[in-house]
Amino acid sequence: MAEGFDIDHLAKLARLSLTAEEKALYASQLNQILGHFQALADADLPATIDDARVVDESALRSDEPGPVLGAEAVTRIAPASRDGQISVPRVVDDES
């Protein structure tokens, strides 16, 4: 357990299987990154919302339908497909 996070839990959420060496390496790197955020959090800044990331409604798109890829192109980039659909290992959330 490093500061503020659990590397095993994060690896599981990200569907990554890590070796012990990798875990140590990434835990230390993540700690560095979090350290940078802590420096930002500690900085004495006015409590204003970042206006640089605010747009007005002119940034919206109009409701005009555009081109589509087509089922063939969509399924071609998937590892497996059947009948125009992408084929994945069975996932079940119905009554079982």
Next chain:
Amino acid sequence: MSTSPSDWEVVIGLEVHVQLHTRAKVFASSPWGFGKEPNEQVDPVVLGLPGTLPVVNREAVEKSILFGLVVGAEIPERCAWDRKNYFYPDNPKNYQLTQKDFPIVVGGQVEIELPGASRNVMGEHKFIRIHHAHLEEDVGKLSHAGSGSLVDYNRAGVPLLEIVTEPDLRSSAEAEAFLRSLVAMLTQAGVADCDMEKGQLRCDCNVSVRRRGAEKLGTRTETKNLNSISSVRDTVIYETARQIRELEAGRSITQETRGWNAELARGYVLRDKEDAHDYRYFPDPDIPTLKISRQTVTRLAKQVPENLYDRQRRYVEKLGLPYTAASVLVNDRALAEWFELAVAAHPTNPSGIANLVANDLLRDLAASAGAAGSFDQAAPAPVSLASCPIKPAQLAGLVKLTDDGVISKQQAKEVFAEMFKSGQDAAAIVDAKGLRQNSDTGELEKIVQEVIADPAVAKSIAEYRAGNEKAINALKGPIMKRTQGKANPVLIDQLLRKFLA
């Protein structure tokens, strides 16, 4: 110790997912619609392919704001989108774009009407508070085939407004009434079509029970993905009974996610997706915070239609409609507006018009539409007035002919049927069929005098002369009979009074 169900109170909160009425998807220009071949409505933005960027659809934003205005909510100056991370094949990007901290709609309330003691009695009204509504993208559709699952991304990226209520609902009837009211408001404002057969409205239903009078809420369960109003009603009934049974047996309720099997009418525990609740939300770096101008809000406020219960109160209080007719009309905005056009053409008898519209017209429209049975009995589909052969002013004309005594109410039914068949004016049909009531005083006077002279009615005459006003009605039947129903009832009444005076 055994307790009765009335010792318990059920507390229900709903999360209603509604597909907004737009042509393109919410962050991409791909079109969407029901019934297309799998994966034919997908573009690179929907799939989140490298190099693509989402851009928010203006119509989806405006429809969301319009919903907020319909329920009297606050439209915050700014809203923002977040990433909700999870791995599941229905989700092409491994995150869903949604709004967590800054939703587009905050607050508001929905007026509901509970069923009355009988069909012609209005039930209790209540207000259900809305916590917020956020604009997000729908996910793809999975189907299970043999050892694998198949994914269709047509639905991925469809604009979805998630409407979250406060836990204000207290029974399955209230949940049902809320959804019916919400659907009416959404469709009447043109925000969404809410076609449940097409999955355009889906519900997550949070249920808990507590001892009546207790303040603390019980542990709740969430039943996900209910696709009809009746499923929500049945889930509430089922889950309430199950939780009371568990608690009375001394067991506790587990906070869990559940599914509903509509065919078997029973709930079940969903296999818990591991760590599914750790969504690691963070602000989406691709979509900037959106500032919504007050001009836009003001402009959209003008599109808010009259609330259906305000309309119902106006019909009953100002137009004098019976509740039964008013409640039928207000559920369908097009029908209500059709009715109002007819009233404008003949303003003196709104009830007469309402009865014809709510009974005869609706019945014949449904029959001519092939009487398509509604998928959800709790939410009958509105009829189409586009193909209605009768125009509002023509119906007004029919009611006026009846009011003026030109034809009887019985004849009006016959004329109505003919109008529905041919689209002709009532007056033309009345003339063609020779239905105009006999107003020839000379001929009628003779018949009236003959009837009065008949000893069979002597008793009624004596009663009338003794002051019993109603006794005069007994004389009208024989007169009508002798004129084959064509005599003008107003004239008969006048003549009888004249001769008996």
